[in-house]
Amino acid sequence: MSVVSYEVHYWPVHARGDVTRMVLEASGKPYKNVFINPKDWPAMKKQQRFGHCPWLVIHYADGTSKTLWEEVAILTYLADTLGFFPAPADGAEPALAKAECLAVFTSWLELADKFATAMGLPDFEERQKRVKKLQTETLPAHVAFHERLIGESVGPFYFGDKPTIADFMAVSSYSRMEELFGDEFSKPFPNLVKLVNNTCALPAIHEYFAKRRDFGVLKFDREQLKVIPVVKA
Secondary structure, eight states, X not given: OOEEEEEEEEOSSSGGGHHHXXXXXXXXXXXXXXXXXXXXXXXHHHHSSSSOSOEEEEEETTSOEEEEESHHHHHHHHHHHHTOSOOOOTTOOHHHHHHHHHHXXXXXXXXXXXXXXXXXXXXXXXHHHHHXXXXXXXXXXXXXXXXXXXXXXXXXXXXXXXXXXXXXXXXXXXXXXXXXXXXXXXXXXXXXHHHHHHHHTSHHHHHXXXXXXXXXXXXXXXXXXXXXXXOOO
């Protein structure tokens, strides 16, 4: 069946909706954001397959639709159908190329989850302590693996000349680290910086960051180490 459009159901923040939106932007496919109202979430949560968000609604040309839950499943589907998995090397198994791409993606996701858990702690001093440990111990060791992997690529992206969900996830993760620590954290990782710049130079991604990534509802406050509402004048 032919897909005509998508809906991304999530909060008005980046987080686990960011890479899905980047893939759809890069593909040029029509989609809309459907933001969850916090007041509605307790009831909506019970209706979701696993009690989580985001979820993706896929609309077909015949008027039917399907819903897909869980970020990794959503991005596996989109990468497969929209062309954001790497092409296999000559004679290589296609499934292996996809698995290698997903390995890079989930590695960044594991780091992002550690920071999300830390910033979700209710006590500020505990948040500060946990984030500091992640900054000084976890992040440098984790990103060093990616720095080496990127350096082995023969192209501007993880897997050569074609951007994949691995590159979009690296950009999203980099953006989160930059919000937390400024650009100082990236100085030991020039390969990562180059990959991020290459990915953000893609016209659709550049426009997304410039015009459609900030929804003007919530923002990250570096002083409090948490997301807070945007106060409008």
